């Protein structure tokens with residue numbers, strides 16, 4: 018489990034993180050969302066043991082990461098801008114990781130490399146997306162318990178993206194690997210993450226479990242007969258309301274079953290429970306807060 | 316969870332070797348060429364063999380050996396610590412499960428080994444040469460070991476210094492600059508301080524302090540003496556360097572442990588060091604600026620201007636480096652802080668200035684006084700008679716005379732560098748009863764200070780001064796086995812005197828002539844003879860010159876029948892060629908009267924554009940072929956007329 022409690026960090030005079038706290042449960046995938054300069058990379062560098070935070074505490078498995086070799090053996094950090102040792106080939110990079118990480122699985126590495134159809138060449142001669150694939154192979158073959166990835170899906174084509182997501186989900190399910198992933202793109206995180214946290218200007222402004230979220234908020238459209246009393250709506254926790262002609266469109270914080278029963282009791286002419294995207298939930302939930310949530314929804 | 320991986324990371328070592336190994340290979344080859352190969356080549360060539368160095372292995376192309384040992388370790392350190400100076404690399408390495416202390420030691424040990432191998436291999440080859448070939452006559456095992464030891468010492472010290480600066484900075488380019496600043500700083504700072512003290516305090520003897528030990532303060536200059544014929548390393552200085560090396564190692568270690576990786580790519584990583592850097596650079600630039608304007612103008616107003624301009628420039632440079640931008644005016648407050656503290660220092664200087672400048676020890680505290688134009692005579696050469704140190708005034712009256720002159724010198728205006736009259740640079744060092752020394756130096760004009768002039772001449776005319784400033788008075792005659800006397804530059808003839816009695820007579824005559832010399836009278840004679848007194852000890856010799864006004868010396872030579880051979884008489888000269896300054900017109904002189912007149916006025920060299928170059932052709936003896944000069948006004952009238960045409 019990763020646990021961050023009120024971590025603060027300054028770069029020179031600039032407050033980059035301001036009492037950020039969150040938790041990533043073991044064997045889940047956590048998406049860190051936020052606009053440019055929000056502080057996502059900084060959080061990840063602290064978790065990877067590269068930076069030291071000023072205040073608060075960061076615990077992985079109940080221990081601090083900084084200079085903790087035994088713990089860092091089990092953590093892999095994949096930065097947004099990848100780095101490979103100069104002139105190193107795919108195989109040599111594997112040897113380097115093998116020397117560093119006790120859990121290194123050479124067989125798995127070879128298997129992944131051939132699965133991605135990567136040749137044993139100097140990594141620097143590869144395209145950006147191919148380098149990204151090498152980084153995934155290295156990360157997964159090291160069999161980390163914690164995988165921290167900064168915008169890992171950038172620059173990958175749709176096929177590769179799907180394959181990688183599959184591999185991640187597989188490791189999470191099989192080995193209970195814990196994943197922290199950052200992105201600007203909510204849509205991309207939607208069917209991958211268990212939880213998401215939104216960082217804005219160095220603060221954690223929202224944390225949600227996606228499954229809960231989908232069951233908590235409902236979208237519904239219905240039409241009533243002319244002149245029918247609508248006062249029953251005041252009982253509901255409405256996030257958003259629209260009316261087009263006689264059709265009402267509601268986004269309501271409520272249980273699916275319960276909402277349907279309440280509405281059905283009014284004998285509506287039309288009643289449709291609609292599917293709701295994560296994007297809409299965020300927009301409606303945060304709309305009132307005045308945050309520029311659109312920024313994270315490319 | 317027990318770790319399967321070893322704490323020695325093969326891959327880190329491998330990566331370092333891949334990155335920096337080439338440098339080690341080149342180093343090996345360079346040393347191989349400089350030492351073993353050169354020695355073999357020289358040895359196998361009988362002609363070159365004669366000139367081969369004996370013993371000291373540093374003397375094979377010393378400049379290159381020295382240059383290599385102060386650059387290779389630095390380049391090596393820069394390559395090994397490059398990962399600290401690029402954000403992506405730094406993030407990559409520091410996300411790996413390796414402690415910083417372990418990274419540090421991996422790189423340091425690899426660096427040391429990469430320096431050790433090329434030096435050690437060359438030492439082994441040298442030992443092999445020594446043992447299995449006749450080359451063994453030219454150096455012995457101890458020479459190889461001393462070469463090995465000192466090379467390793469210097470190289471590893473430079474590597475440690477590079478590791479230290481590598482921790483201080485987050486920038487590749489600054490790493491290089493800072494390393495050399497660090498190793499030169501102690502010596503440079505002391506030198507600048509001394510130079511500026513001499514501006515602020517009249518009488519501050521810059522050369523006295525600058526001579527003493529400054530070169531020991533930087534390994535770069537200190538180890539330079541290895542590459543001279545008599546390397547004499549002091550164990551104390553070496554121990555201090557060893558201690559400094561250990562301190563650098565520990566400091567670098569501590570800094571690394573506390574390094575904040577977000578400061579990668581900052582000029583100075585640790586915030587607490589930034590003011591040190593900022594004000595240090597400002598201070599040094601200020602001192603350079605002040606000294607520069609002092610040297611070119613000698614006016615104190617310009618010196619102040621130099622301080623202000625220098626410090627501003629230094630401040631701007633430091634800020635620009637720290638902030639990596641030229642837009643630095645936002646931090647003008649820091650400059651004000653500097654300016655205010657500087658003003659405080661200058662006020663403090665003013666408070667002690669008067670006291671310092673007017674200090675003349677009272678006669679009863681003085682044991683002896685040195686008075687002369689430079690203070691280099693203290694270390695008496697070995698051939699001087701043991702026990703005698705007449706280089707100092709001890710006599711009460713002489714001491715009083717020096718004190719009187721000192722008093723006048725304090726009052727005299729500091730002579731301008733461009734002053735054209737008769738100048739004196741005077742060095743006065745009092746040795747006091749309490750064992751302390753008071754040293755002062757002055758440069759003043761004699762023409763503008765009549766009182767000073769008469770005192771100066773009085774001292775210079777005194778026997779004590781003459782004894783102190785002419786080493787001939789210190790010579791133990793029985794150490795001299797021969798005297799070589801050379802004629803002046805027109806005629807090439809010389810004589811060697813080896814009769815002990817004649818040597819004694821000559822030395823006594825030289826002494827007498829010096830005693831008789833009046834410092835005020837300019838010698839009329841233009842041509843001098845030279846004397847080399849050769850001693851048995853260390854192939855040393857004492858050099859003196861004399862001319863025809865030194866009657867006693869001439870007399871001794873005449874009595875010995877040597878003078879006629881040395882002297883150039885006008886009868887000896889068959890022809891004189893005069894060539895004008897532009898070298899496009901030559902006149903030949905053969906008339907004995909004209910020759911005589913030219914001979915009496917000829918000088919070694921004249922810068923006057925209407926002067927003539929003179930070449931002598933002799934009847935008797937060989938001419939040195941050396942060209943002399945004569946001024947137009949000294950030419951005989953007939954020649955002048957001849958030239959007009």
Ligand SMILES: Nc1ncnc2c1ncn2[C@@H]1O[C@H](COP(=O)(O)OP(=O)(O)OP(=O)(O)O)[C@@H](O)[C@H]1O
Pocket residue numbers: 028029031033051052053054055056057058059060097201577578
């Ligand atoms: N080395 C640094 N020195 C000073 N400030 C920095 C440094 N690195 C980042 N910052 C600042 O810290 C803040 C957070 O940066 P961070 O890289 O964590 O954001 P991010 O959420 O990852 O942004 P992005 O989506 O663009 O990757 C930014 O305002 C940035 O300007």
Ligand SMILES: [Mg+2]
Pocket residue numbers: 057058059097167
């Ligand atoms: Mg980022």
